[in-house]
Amino acid sequence: xxxxxxxxxxxxxxxxxxxxxxxxxxxxxxxxxxxxxxxxxxxxxxxxxxxxxxxxxxxxxxxxxxxxxxxxxxxxxxxxxxxxxxxxxxxx
Numbered sequence: 245x246x247x248x249x250x251x252x253x254x255x256x257x258x259x260x261x262x263x264x265x266x267x268x269x270x271x272x273x274x275x276x277x278x279x280x281x282x283x284x285x286x287x288x289x290x291x292x293x294x295x296x297x298x299x300x301x302x303x304x305x306x307x308x309x310x311x312x313x314x315x316x317x318x319x320x321x322x323x324x325x326x327x328x329x330x331x332x333x334x335x336x
Contacts, residue, residue: 262333
């Protein structure tokens with residue numbers, strides 16, 4: 245089933261490239277819509293376990309979901325991670 249998620253810290257095509265490349269092997273095609281804020285990431289999610297894996301992978305890249313309750317320090321750390329992920333996406 246195709247699902248969409250509202251994701252924070254996604255700023256540009258570099259971020260989108262990192263997300264797409266990092267998730268392609270396990271999730272197939274991933275769409276990152278840069279026309280909305282927060283950005284919308286759409287992909288095939290079969291079950292709750294797959295969604296949990298998706299959420300963990302996005303957090304590891306520095307891209308939390310809008311519906312997550314995060315502390316100030318966690319938000320700052322994720323923003324820093326997202327800058328690195330973005331830079332990697334721009335180089336590819």
